[in-house]
Amino acid sequence: MNASIPESAGAGRTASSPRGGARERKITIGDVAARAGVSKSAVSFVFNGRSGVGEEARERILEAARELEWRPDARARALSRSRAQALGLVIRRDPELLSTDPFFPQFVAGVESFLSTVGYALVLQVVDGEQAEREAYSRFAHEARVDGVFLTDLRVEDERPAELAGLGLPCVLLGTGAGEGTEPIGLDDAAGIRRAVRHLHALGHERIAHVSGADRYVHSRVRRDAWAGELAQLGLRPGAVVEADFTGAAGARATHELLDDPEPPTAIIFANDIMAIAGISAAIDRGVRVPQDLSVIGFDDIPLAPYVIPPLTTVRQDVFQWGNACARALVSIVEGREPGPIDLPPVEFVVRGSTGPVRGQADAVAEASA
Amino acid sequence: MNASIPESAGAGRTASSPRGGARERKITIGDVAARAGVSKSAVSFVFNGRSGVGEEARERILEAARELEWRPDARARALSRSRAQALGLVIRRDPELLSTDPFFPQFVAGVESFLSTVGYALVLQVVDGEQAEREAYSRFAHEARVDGVFLTDLRVEDERPAELAGLGLPCVLLGTGAGEGTEPIGLDDAAGIRRAVRHLHALGHERIAHVSGADRYVHSRVRRDAWAGELAQLGLRPGAVVEADFTGAAGARATHELLDDPEPPTAIIFANDIMAIAGISAAIDRGVRVPQDLSVIGFDDIPLAPYVIPPLTTVRQDVFQWGNACARALVSIVEGREPGPIDLPPVEFVVRGSTGPVRGQADAVAEASA
DNA sequence: GTGAAAGCGCTAACAG
DNA sequence: CTGTTAGCGCTTTCAC
Numbered sequence: 001m002n003a004s005i006p007e008s009a010g011a012g013r014t015a016s017s018p019r020g021g022a023r024e025r026k027i028t029i030g031d032v033a034a035r036a037g038v039s040k041s042a043v044s045f046v047f048n049g050r051s052g053v054g055e056e057a058r059e060r061i062l063e064a065a066r067e068l069e070w071r072p073d074a075r076a077r078a079l080s081r082s083r084a085q086a087l088g089l090v091i092r093r094d095p096e097l098l099s100t101d102p103f104f105p106q107f108v109a110g111v112e113s114f115l116s117t118v119g120y121a122l123v124l125q126v127v128d129g130e131q132a133e134r135e136a137y138s139r140f141a142h143e144a145r146v147d148g149v150f151l152t153d154l155r156v157e158d159e160r161p162a163e164l165a166g167l168g169l170p171c172v173l174l175g176t177g178a179g180e181g182t183e184p185i186g187l188d189d190a191a192g193i194r195r196a197v198r199h200l201h202a203l204g205h206e207r208i209a210h211v212s213g214a215d216r217y218v219h220s221r222v223r224r225d226a227w228a229g230e231l232a233q234l235g236l237r238p239g240a241v242v243e244a245d246f247t248g249a250a251g252a253r254a255t256h257e258l259l260d261d262p263e264p265p266t267a268i269i270f271a272n273d274i275m276a277i278a279g280i281s282a283a284i285d286r287g288v289r290v291p292q293d294l295s296v297i298g299f300d301d302i303p304l305a306p307y308v309i310p311p312l313t314t315v316r317q318d319v320f321q322w323g324n325a326c327a328r329a330l331v332s333i334v335e336g337r338e339p340g341p342i343d344l345p346p347v348e349f350v351v352r353g354s355t356g357p358v359r360g361q362a363d364a365v366a367e368a369s370a
Numbered sequence: 371m372n373a374s375i376p377e378s379a380g381a382g383r384t385a386s387s388p389r390g391g392a393r394e395r396k397i398t399i400g401d402v403a404a405r406a407g408v409s410k411s412a413v414s415f416v417f418n419g420r421s422g423v424g425e426e427a428r429e430r431i432l433e434a435a436r437e438l439e440w441r442p443d444a445r446a447r448a449l450s451r452s453r454a455q456a457l458g459l460v461i462r463r464d465p466e467l468l469s470t471d472p473f474f475p476q477f478v479a480g481v482e483s484f485l486s487t488v489g490y491a492l493v494l495q496v497v498d499g500e501q502a503e504r505e506a507y508s509r510f511a512h513e514a515r516v517d518g519v520f521l522t523d524l525r526v527e528d529e530r531p532a533e534l535a536g537l538g539l540p541c542v543l544l545g546t547g548a549g550e551g552t553e554p555i556g557l558d559d560a561a562g563i564r565r566a567v568r569h570l571h572a573l574g575h576e577r578i579a580h581v582s583g584a585d586r587y588v589h590s591r592v593r594r595d596a597w598a599g600e601l602a603q604l605g606l607r608p609g610a611v612v613e614a615d616f617t618g619a620a621g622a623r624a625t626h627e628l629l630d631d632p633e634p635p636t637a638i639i640f641a642n643d644i645m646a647i648a649g650i651s652a653a654i655d656r657g658v659r660v661p662q663d664l665s666v667i668g669f670d671d672i673p674l675a676p677y678v679i680p681p682l683t684t685v686r687q688d689v690f691q692w693g694n695a696c697a698r699a700l701v702s703i704v705e706g707r708e709p710g711p712i713d714l715p716p717v718e719f720v721v722r723g724s725t726g727p728v729r730g731q732a733d734a735v736a737e738a739s740a
Numbered sequence: 741g742t743g744a745a746a747g748c749g750c751t752a753a754c755a756g
Numbered sequence: 757c758t759g760t761t762a763g764c765g766c767t768t769t770c771a772c
Binding site for chain 4: 396400410411413414415417418442443446447448451
């Protein structure tokens with residue numbers, strides 16, 4: 001035996017195991033009503049915060065429910081209200097990325113931080129391909145398991161919003177302002193990247209490269225465009241860019257590719273921390289020192305970022321608050337209210353040890369002080 | 371407007387938004403039955419894999435359901451069968467740990483890989499304290515939102531199994547064989563740690579320290595005991611141990627503490643990779659080279675492990691398979707079947723660059739070859 | 741084999 | 757303001 005089936009215990013009630021022994025009827029709203037000496041609807045009203053029940057009756061009802069440890073059955077409630085009181089999140093990620101990506105756990109925690117206050121549940125589904133993702137949404141909709149979904153990793157020319165609309169499944173889009181029709185909720189990645197570029201420019205860097213995420217994602221594009229735009233803004237020549245896929249392996253590969261150039265960059269901005277850390281490793285492997293010969297900037301500020309060598313300069317996003325805001329918005333939508341204004345904390349730029357003055361200047365400084 | 375409410379779209383059906391416009395009745399089992407020219411129960415039987423429907427009728431029913439894009443409504447089904455057809459996972463973690471911990475996403479992915487094949491959903495709840503955790507389970511049980519739960523991070527003298535039993539909520543315990551009553555499902559952490567100790571011993575290390583996780587967790591104890599036990603087994607003196615909490619900050623702190631000792635260890639085994647990586651960083655900061663002066667071993671094999679400097683020697687667990695096995699067992703339990711035998715892949719020991727021969731020997735080797 | 745009918749536990753009209 | 761009643765959509769006996 002490798003698992004446990006609960007047996008009757010402390011509380012003196014018997015586990016309602018499917019083939020369980022002693023029969024003990026589940027307590028229902030009827031029991032509470034009887035005990036409080038009112039009708040079922042009175043109980044229902046109280047538990048749905050509706051007026052129409054006297055203060056005195058109300059007290060008795062609450063008291064009875066407490067004594068009986070009764071809480072409305074979510075399934076019955078869902079059926080009669082035609083609402084699942086649950087939201088769905090479909091996560092599509094490569095297995096490798098899943099366990100490193102700081103986004104997903106933080107986002108979920110943020111979503112929960114709001115949902116738990118309003119009695120909604122979060123139903124999760126992890127899938128590994130386009131077809132599986134479609135089916136997941138389809139099942140959510142047809143089985144009416146959730147009232148709405150979060151749509152992550154918005155893609156360029158994404159068809160999913162239309163598909164969800166076709167399924168009648170409300171959603172919030174998360175991503176940076178793609179501005180095609182409905183507005184996604186998201187943090188201002190672009191601002192963070194621009195800060196990064198300016199930081200490097202101030203340190204004297206002129207050849208600033210970028211290792212992007214997969215080009216099909218809107219956020220990859222946004223970050224890339226922000227990098228290119230700011231370069232232009234500062235009057236610098238366009239930098240080299242290599243498309244990668246957010247994994248460490250790809251980050252290392254991209255770094256080698258950039259450094260193989262006869263006129264290699266003096267700084268690289270990576271689209272996430274994992275690639276940046278792998279990039280530092282790749283650089284050092286070939287004798288390129290960080291930050292003396294190459295400055296590196298990441299994106300995310302994973303908890304490990306301060307603990308790699310050198311500590312990683314990066315852009316920090318508050319994904320928890322993002323999740324909270326998305327949940328708030330989605331609940332409003334499924335309940336038919338207009339979602340209130342959303343304000344998210346700005347991204348922060350965190351300077352650590354992986355960025356420094358460009359080579360020539362460092363030498364100049366060294367000589368000056370010598 | 372920061373979010374989207376789906377409007378009618380391609381499929382020609384109108385979104386069933388709460389206050390939506392055009393009325394279009396949800397298709398039910400009745401519609402399918404009518405279209406196939408049979409009774410509702412016939413349809414029900416087919417969709418529940420029960421005998422009692424002719425092959426011909428069966429075909430018509432399936433055909434009708436396909437045309438109507440009908441799938442049994444999960445809420446109604448849950449109510450009538452008194453089963454939610456969903457499993458719950460309550461995650462209690464410090465915010466910082468949540469985003470680095472490789473366990474949770476992989477475990478969820480593994481759970482899903484099985485659940486999606488049997489039509490179960492996974493309901494997630496993230497909480498941040500003991501009281502919140504209790505309430506989460508209580509709600510799961512009283513609201514009947516899930517049929518069973520996964521219990522993670524087993525603690526020493528854990529009261530939760532008894533509480534769940536009291537709530538009548540079936541569960542599987544995940545953890546290393548604590549062997550108190552019901553058996554948890556888990557990977558053999560201890561074997562991995564023993565391998566690590568032997569590896570270091572073979573490299574000539576005799577002062578092998580351990581940085582453990584919080585002592586209240588069973589898995590922290592198991593790893594620590596395995597380390598201490600193997601040391602004794604090999605005839606080595608007991609090593610120093612520092613209790614930490616799985617965070618990078620704690621790992622760095624613990625490392626400094628160990629290295630402050632007048633007779634510092636030549637190798638440290640950390641209870642997870644995050645602490646190990648932070649530990650390497652801490653060591654290097656104070657001029658202790660890794661692996662020349664200090665060998666370091668982690669636990670988990672996070673995707674970043676090969677990309678830090680030096681690449682981390684660590685113990686790899688297949689958490690995905692673990693999740694899959696737990697899900698399989700829990701579904702069996704809630705459906706009243708005896709869970710089949712569970713076999714999990716053994717933990718692997720991955721040797722990379724953060725471990726090497728102990729100092730004295732390295733010098734000896736160097737001199738020998740000079 | 742098949743169909744009618746009684747729930748599952750709650751919500752929400754509608755009378756009283 | 758309170759109680760009665762009819763569903764929500766499906767499952768599942770139980771007669772036919």
